[in-house]
Amino acid sequence: MSGEDDWGDLITKQEKGLTEKIESLTIKKESGENSSASKDVSPSGSHSETSQPSESRDDAEEKDVSKSDISLLQKLLHSKLVQSKSDIEVLRKDPTSPLYSVKSFEALHLKPELLKGVYDMGFNAPSKIQETALPTLLADPPTNMIAQSQSGTGKTAAFVLTMLSRVDVSKNYPQCLCLAPTYELALQIGEVTKEMSKFMSGLRIVHAVRGERVSRGDKLDCHILIGTPGTTQDWATRFGAFDLKKIKVFVLDEADVMISLQGHQDQSYRLQKGLSPNCQMLLFSATYDESVMAFAEKIIPNDPVIIKLRREEESLDNIKQYYIECSSQEEKFEALSNIYGAISIGQSMIFCATRRTASTLAEKMTKDGHAVGLLSGELPIEMRADIIKRFRDGKEKVLITTNVSARGIDVEQVTVVVNFDLPITPDNKPDCETYLHRIGRTGRFGKNGIAINFVDGQRSMTTMRYIEKHFGRTISKLDAGDLDAIEKISS
Numbered sequence: 279m280s281g282e283d284d285w286g287d288l289i290t291k292q293e294k295g296l297t298e299k300i301e302s303l304t305i306k307k308e309s310g311e312n313s314s315a316s317k318d319v320s321p322s323g324s325h326s327e328t329s330q331p332s333e334s335r336d337d338a339e340e341k342d343v344s345k346s347d348i349s350l351l352q353k354l355l356h357s358k359l360v361q362s363k364s365d366i367e368v369l370r371k372d373p374t375s376p377l378y379s380v381k382s383f384e385a386l387h388l389k390p391e392l393l394k395g396v397y398d399m400g401f402n403a404p405s406k407i408q409e410t411a412l413p414t415l416l417a418d419p420p421t422n423m424i425a426q427s428q429s430g431t432g433k434t435a436a437f438v439l440t441m442l443s444r445v446d447v448s449k450n451y452p453q454c455l456c457l458a459p460t461y462e463l464a465l466q467i468g469e470v471t472k473e474m475s476k477f478m479s480g481l482r483i484v485h486a487v488r489g490e491r492v493s494r495g496d497k498l499d500c501h502i503l504i505g506t507p508g509t510t511q512d513w514a515t516r517f518g519a520f521d522l523k524k525i526k527v528f529v530l531d532e533a534d535v536m537i538s539l540q541g542h543q544d545q546s547y548r549l550q551k552g553l554s555p556n557c558q559m560l561l562f563s564a565t566y567d568e569s570v571m572a573f574a575e576k577i578i579p580n581d582p583v584i585i586k587l588r589r590e591e592e593s594l595d596n597i598k599q600y601y602i603e604c605s606s607q608e609e610k611f612e613a614l615s616n617i618y619g620a621i622s623i624g625q626s627m628i629f630c631a632t633r634r635t636a637s638t639l640a641e642k643m644t645k646d647g648h649a650v651g652l653l654s655g656e657l658p659i660e661m662r663a664d665i666i667k668r669f670r671d672g673k674e675k676v677l678i679t680t681n682v683s684a685r686g687i688d689v690e691q692v693t694v695v696v697n698f699d700l701p702i703t704p705d706n707k708p709d710c711e712t713y714l715h716r717i718g719r720t721g722r723f724g725k726n727g728i729a730i731n732f733v734d735g736q737r738s739m740t741t742m743r744y745i746e747k748h749f750g751r752t753i754s755k756l757d758a759g760d761l762d763a764i765e766k767i768s769s
């Protein structure tokens with residue numbers, strides 16, 4: 279059986295087991311253009327990993343993971359708040375506007391039914407970004423805002439709370455408009471809005487996404503509209519289903535993903551131009567580079583307050599790093615099998631350069647009795663989400679993945695990371711950034727971790743030494759045949 283067939287077999291087996299679970303996922307399958315599962319624009323073109331050039335063909339057809347896929351997977355992964363120790367940076371354009379922070383939700387004087395909804399979601403206190411953003415978001419007269427902080431820090435909850443506190447349920451027309459880049463992301467925001475508003479009787483939310491229809495002359499009587507830019511623009515301008523001038527709060531979420539998708543930027547801009555000048559305009563983004571900044575400043579007028587929460591730096595403190603020298607692929611498999619046999623590993627991730635290696639490894643480890651998940655960029659987004667969730671929930675102890683399909687994914691509880699192939703950039707240079715992201719931890723996790731790197735030949739030895747020198751941290755040699763030594767690494 280060829281490597282491709284092995285891969286196909288494993289995927290088929292995995293898909294079989296997953297199909298039922300997928301149906302219970304909150305995101306629906308959608309074949310429309312807004313579905314990141316179907317055909318999203320790849321932001322940076324194809325990216326093949328070539329630590330072993332002879333195998334690189336395997337990955338050549340692995341499509342790059344789109345920003346919207348990464349964003350959705352992270353959203354689904356973050357069942358808990360990502361705490362941050364970094365300081366908030368506020369670039370306040372209007373020095374006369376008050377700016378203070380709150381330490382409790384009570385201090386915000388929310389409607390009682392909304393406060394109840396917030397507490398019912400298990401939120402005891404505002405997150406770091408919410409502490410500073412919410413007082414400004416809820417102040418009168420309304421202030422425009424641009425806010426940036428990494429995924430999972432509480433941005434969605436902040437703008438949903440703003441929409442819900444400004445909406446008047448006695449008026450039956452859309453008053454809050456939220457734009458998201460894809461069908462699935464719009465639905466996720468809808469879920470949060472529904473949950474937070476569960477004690478606000480009479481509140482209606484509608485999704486302006488592909489598949490949902492309005493007829494000419496229909497007037498929406500919902501209070502909150504959450505949609506993708508294309509459909510929302512159609513509903514507003516072609517069908518006249520709602521009046522942009524009556525929108526009180528306009529939110530543009532995931533601005534960095536939005537600008538990576540063709541047409542979304544223009545459509546969002548056109549919608550924004552139809553809003554009343556009194557409308558509160560808000561933009562949120564996980565990253566804030568020059569292109570996002572330019573878009574943000576263009577679409578959010580009138581001296582917005584700009585809030586940024588820097589991502590915590592990852593470090594290699596508390597990480598024990600090892601390398602194992604092998605002379606062939608077979609020897610690498612054997613060594614890995616020894617390690618998993620000798621130490622009890624909580625949860626681990628194994629990174630491979632190619633799909634073929636990942637597939638073979640998954641098969642061998644499954645035969646050895648390990649519960650293994652195999653993450654492939656070829657799978658639809660719902661399946662990838664489910665594999666990651668199963669791993670996050672501890673249903674599988676080992677997650678095997680290629681570089682491409684694991685891009686941007688943080689799985690916090692992993693204690694052992696195995697670089698079956700060391701990370702290298704598309705132009706074959708040691709990829710220190712990816713190495714740090716795979717292995718490093720931020721202050722918030724502080725836990726000890728183990729990294730095991732496989733070295734097979736002069737080229738990967740050079741890569742390993744380069745990485746070692748770059749970070750100034752010793753990577754110690756480990757003898758795969760010395761079980762005593764292996765046992766010691768986990769103690």
Ligand SMILES: Nc1ncnc2c1ncn2[C@@H]1O[C@H](COP(=O)(O)OP(=O)(O)OP(=O)(O)O)[C@@H](O)[C@H]1O
Pocket residue numbers: 349352353356357358359360399400401402403404405408427428429430431432433434435436564
């Ligand atoms: N104040 C809070 N207290 C506890 N949990 C919270 C709080 N705010 C948000 N959360 C939870 O933290 C997780 C991340 O929050 P949220 O989705 O709002 O972050 P985000 O920055 O919008 O992330 P993303 O960009 O991935 O959507 C969610 O599970 C959410 O329910």
